[in-house]
Amino acid sequence: MHWTAPHFDMCTGVVATVTSQKSPRKDPGPSAPARRRPKLPGVLLKFVMAVSGAFLLLYLVLHMVGNLKIFFGGPALDAYAAWLRTLLEPAVPYEGVLWFVRVVLSVSVIAHIWSAVLLTLRARSARPVKYAGGNHKVKGSYAARTMRWGGVIIALFVVYHLLDLTTGTLNPNGVHLQVYDNVAADFAPSRWYVTLFYVLAVVAVGLHVRHGLWSGLQTLGASNNRRERPLKIFSAVFAVVLTVGFLAVPLAVTFGVV
Amino acid sequence: MKLNLKVWRQRDSVDKGRMVNYEVDADEDMSFLEMLDVLNEKLILAGDEPVAFDHDCREGICGACSMVIDGQPHGPQKATTTCQLHMRHYSDGDSIVVEPFRAGAFPVIKDLVVDRGAFDKVIQAGGYVSVNTGSAPDAHATPVSKVAADRSFAAANCIGCGACVAACPNGSASLFLGAKLTHLGEMPQGQPERYERVVNMVETHDDAGFGGCTNTGACATACPKEIPLDVISQLNRDYLKATVAGRRNRG
Numbered sequence: 001m002h003w004t005a006p007h008f009d010m011c012t013g014v015v016a017t018v019t020s021q022k023s024p025r026k027d028p029g030p031s032a033p034a035r036r037r038p039k040l041p042g043v044l045l046k047f048v049m050a051v052s053g054a055f056l057l058l059y060l061v062l063h064m065v066g067n068l069k070i071f072f073g074g075p076a077l078d079a080y081a082a083w084l085r086t087l088l089e090p091a092v093p094y095e096g097v098l099w100f101v102r103v104v105l106s107v108s109v110i111a112h113i114w115s116a117v118l119l120t121l122r123a124r125s126a127r128p129v130k131y132a133g134g135n136h137k138v139k140g141s142y143a144a145r146t147m148r149w150g151g152v153i154i155a156l157f158v159v160y161h162l163l164d165l166t167t168g169t170l171n172p173n174g175v176h177l178q179v180y181d182n183v184a185a186d187f188a189p190s191r192w193y194v195t196l197f198y199v200l201a202v203v204a205v206g207l208h209v210r211h212g213l214w215s216g217l218q219t220l221g222a223s224n225n226r227r228e229r230p231l232k233i234f235s236a237v238f239a240v241v242l243t244v245g246f247l248a249v250p251l252a253v254t255f256g257v258v
Numbered sequence: 259m260k261l262n263l264k265v266w267r268q269r270d271s272v273d274k275g276r277m278v279n280y281e282v283d284a285d286e287d288m289s290f291l292e293m294l295d296v297l298n299e300k301l302i303l304a305g306d307e308p309v310a311f312d313h314d315c316r317e318g319i320c321g322a323c324s325m326v327i328d329g330q331p332h333g334p335q336k337a338t339t340t341c342q343l344h345m346r347h348y349s350d351g352d353s354i355v356v357e358p359f360r361a362g363a364f365p366v367i368k369d370l371v372v373d374r375g376a377f378d379k380v381i382q383a384g385g386y387v388s389v390n391t392g393s394a395p396d397a398h399a400t401p402v403s404k405v406a407a408d409r410s411f412a413a414a415n416c417i418g419c420g421a422c423v424a425a426c427p428n429g430s431a432s433l434f435l436g437a438k439l440t441h442l443g444e445m446p447q448g449q450p451e452r453y454e455r456v457v458n459m460v461e462t463h464d465d466a467g468f469g470g471c472t473n474t475g476a477c478a479t480a481c482p483k484e485i486p487l488d489v490i491s492q493l494n495r496d497y498l499k500a501t502v503a504g505r506r507n508r509g
Contacts, residue, residue, distance in 0.1 A: 041460050042430075042470035043497045119428070119470040126362045126429030126469030132277060133264070133355025134329015140427070140474030147472065215473040221495025224488045225409075 042119065049115040050216035052108040057209065057216075059105055064245040070258055071248075074180030081179045113155065120148055143211035150208045157201035187253035195254040199247060206243030210236055259284055259350040263297065265309055266357045268366050275366065277355075286346040290333060291316060291323060293345055294356075310369040318342040318482065321417030324424075325370045326357045331421035331480045339419065339482040359424035363431070363467040374420050376466035377434065381418075383462035384455035385438050387447045400446045410444035413437045415483040425480035428469035433477035435463050436489030439496055453500035460497055 069080045087097040143150075160170070165182060168174030173185035187195050214235035217223055223231055252258045261282050268275030282300070284293040291313050298308035314322035323340040327333035333343045348354065356370065364372040402410075413436075422433035439456055442448030448455075471490055478487040499505040 039461075039464045041497075042464050043460050043494060044501065046470060046494070047498065047502070119472075122464075123428035123430075123469040123472075126467055127360065127427060128362055129360040131326055131329045131355075131357055131360060132266075133326065133357060140476050144472065144474040145427075211473075218473045218487075218491050219471075219494050221491050221498055223491035225486050228486075228488055 040118070042122065045115040045119050046219045048111050049119070050219040052111040052115070053212055053216050055104060055108040056112065057213065059101065060205070060209070060242060064242055067249045068245065070180065070183065070252070073258075074184075077180045077183075078177065081177055109155075109158075113151075116148070116151060141211060143207040144215075146207060147211055150204050153204050154201065154208060157197075157204070160197075161201075183249065184253055187250045189254055189256070192254060195250045198250045202243055202246045205246070206239045209242055210239035213238055259286060259345070259348065259352075261293070261345075261348065262351070262353040264353065264355045265297075266370060267309070268358075268369055271365055271367055284345045284348075286344070286348075288345045289316065289341055290327065290343040290345065291341050310367075310371050312371050313341060316341040319417060321419035324359050324372060324374070324419060324421075326359060326424055328355050331359065331424040332419075332482050337482055337484050339417075342482075359420055361420075361423045361426075361429040361468070363429065364420060364423060372420075374418075376468070377418050377420060377431070379466055380431065380435065380459055380462050381438065384451065384459040385442070386451075387442060387445075388450055389447065402446060406444040410441050413440035413444070413485060413489050416441070416481075416485050417483055419482065421480045421482060422477035422485070423468065425476040426469070426471075427474060427476060428472055429467075430471045430477075431463055431466075431468040432471035432490045432493060433481060433485055433487070435459055436491075436493040437485045440489040440492045443492065443496060453496065453505050456493065456496040457500050460493075 066080060066084075069077045084098055085095045089096075092100075163169045164171050164186060168176060168182060171182050171186055172188075172191070173182045175181065187198070214232050217231050217235070261284055263280040263282055264277050265280060266275060267278045280297055282293060282297045284296060288296070291311070294309060294311060301308045312322045312324045314320045316323075318339040318341060321339075323332070325332075325340055327340065327343070332338060332340045335343050335347060358364075358366050358370045359372045359374075361372075363376040364374055366372050416434060416437035418434065420431075420434070423429060423431045426432075439459065442455065443452050473487075473490070475487055478485060
């Protein structure tokens with residue numbers, strides 16, 4: 001049961017004289033005399049991306065659920081923020097859990113971006129020429145097509161978000177642990193443009209998750225013919241729930257619900 | 259019917275190449291390749307160089323034909339190779355853009371002909387099974403479940419044409435790779451080399467200059483043999499088992 005490769009050298013006429021020419025490409029095969037160091041396998045880079053993405057997604061879910069505390073009133077939100085810092089005390093020091101999470105997140109973000117950059121560079125050289133015909137669009141969903149630039153936008157948003165609601169630098173209130181007041185001042189109706197920016201960023205996160213979750217599951221080998229559709233639907237529903245959950249807070253503040 | 263063709267012309271692998279407009283009179287019963295044959299006869303009579311393109315069986319089973327028609331490998335018909343695409347799907351006065359497969363690992367040799375030798379290297383790295391040669395084994399000596407046989411057969415439909423690479427925004431051959439790994443990996447005969455195979459084929463795939471998979475599904479849409487996207491999941495799973503889980507070959 002030997003599989004024979006389809007022979008590509010079987011052309012006739014005009015083509016035959018051409019295919020006999022030697023390709024100018026460097027032969028990277030095992031017969032090449034000096035073997036260069038093998039590349040980091042692309043599949044491995046994909047695993048790095050999927051696993052780091054899984055950590056980031058897990059954090060997003062916890063973050064989203066935590067945000068919803070605002071609907072139980074300002075004191076509930078502030079108490080929740082304080083609890084996050086005293087979590088597992090005295091077994092761990094003050095803010096111990098929080099810093100552990102921050103370190104895991106930072107490592108995940110770096111791993112996610114590092115693998116993405118390497119794979120993007122490889123994709124560029126693996127597909128150097130665009131097609132002239134057709135609609136020029138890369139096939140696949142909108143979410144799939146915007147993963148790379150969407151990721152860049154999300155990264156920039158995260159920087160702004162940290163300066164806004166973590167350090168308080170760009171926040172009009174900006175007092176540490178006065179979470180409700182900070183959020184209320186941030187998304188005040190007069191600052192509608194900030195709310196709008198957050199809405200757009202959260203939608204970008206939703207789109208990223210919509211393709212990223214499905215893609216990650218496929219990368220980790222969880223998909224098969226029967227499960228492919230359910231997994232895609234699950235990812236889409238998951239992304240919508242996450243997006244709505246995150247949108248609820250800024251919109252509720254701007255429209256005076258809380 | 260009269261057609262306006264825009265065809266990629268490139269003298270050799272070092273030529274820069276350009277699009278050239280041609281007008282051709284085609285019949286709706288012709289296949290796309292026969293339409294190009296008509297164009298080439300016209301070119302030869304006029305003393306011009308004919309358009310070089312790969313073709314062999316013209317029955318949709320050999321994987322030789324390879325062009326991109328209006329931005330789609332093998333043209334707009336689903337599950338159809340270029341040789342089986344018929345001109346009845348076009349109408350009089352249509353403009354058609356014809357280009358070679360575009361991928362770093364598939365350099366253009368001339369006009370619409372690309373060098374797909376990178377696929378041969380990937381196959382050499384693991385597209386085989388070890389069997390005792392000599393007398394034929396008893397027909398049912400090795401039982402195979404229906405599910406495994408069906409899945410293996412669906413993957414074995416791959417004709418190695420390279421449309422998946424041409425369609426992929428990352429120039430990845432993951433669908434091809436997954437098809438070969440699923441084809442052999444679902445069979446008892448494929449087990450001895452199973453985990454060695456996936457590691458070697460992935461390494462050769464990357465070294466040949468193919469990109470990584472982003473699961474857009476463009477490959478499965480373009481595939482003339484409708485290889486399912488889940489073979490890439492199989493490829494990932496086997497690779498995980500072979501590397502992270504350190505699974506060794508049963509043999």
